[in-house]
Amino acid sequence: MSQHLIVVLMVAVATLNLVAARPADGDAQAQIVKFDNDVRIDGYDFAYETSNGIKRTESGVVKAGSKPDEAAINVNGDFSYALLDGTPFSVTFVASEDGYRPVVTIGQARSG
Numbered sequence: 001m002s003q004h005l006i007v008v009l010m011v012a013v014a015t016l017n018l019v020a021a022r023p024a025d026g027d028a029q030a031q032i033v034k035f036d037n038d039v040r041i042d043g044y045d046f047a048y049e050t051s052n053g054i055k056r057t058e059s060g061v062v063k064a065g066s067k068p069d070e071a072a073i074n075v076n077g078d079f080s081y082a083l084l085d086g087t088p089f090s091v092t093f094v095a096s097e098d099g100y101r102p103v104v105t106i107g108q109a110r111s112g
Contacts, residue, residue: 027052030050030051030052030054031050031051032048032049032050032051033049033050033051034047034048034049035047035048036048041062042061042062043059043060043061043062043073044058044059044060045057045058045059045060046058052081053080053081053082054079054080054081055078055079055080055081056077056078056079056080057077057078057079058075058076058077058078059075059076059077060073060074060075061073061074061075063096063097072096072097074094074095074096074097075093075094075095075096076093076094077092077093077095078090078091078092078093079091083106087106087107088105088106088107088108089104089105089106090104090105090108091103091104091105092105
């Protein structure tokens with residue numbers, strides 16, 4: 001195969017990837033249809049949903065340390081949206097002193 005043909009194929013593949021990665025129609029005009037936010041001294045909760053189906057929730061709880069400067073926040077959350085082909089995509093996560101632990105699900109609708 002000639003180098004010219006390889007370069008043409010690489011450009012074609014790159015172009016197709018850019019087209020596939022573009023935002024879906026209507027995403028630029030998406031509006032927030034639900035928003036909740038609660039910030040407290042001991043933590044927080046928030047959630048939102050957009051008109052194009054994006055959903056996000058998160059809760060954080062302050063965990064006291066043995067010293068005042070050793071406090072940490074334990075966080076649980078999730079977000080979901082549809083990929084360009086309509087396939088559901090979601091991530092549920094926990095972030096704590098043990099690190100960030102996401103669980104990615106592709107192809108199943110988010111429960112709840």
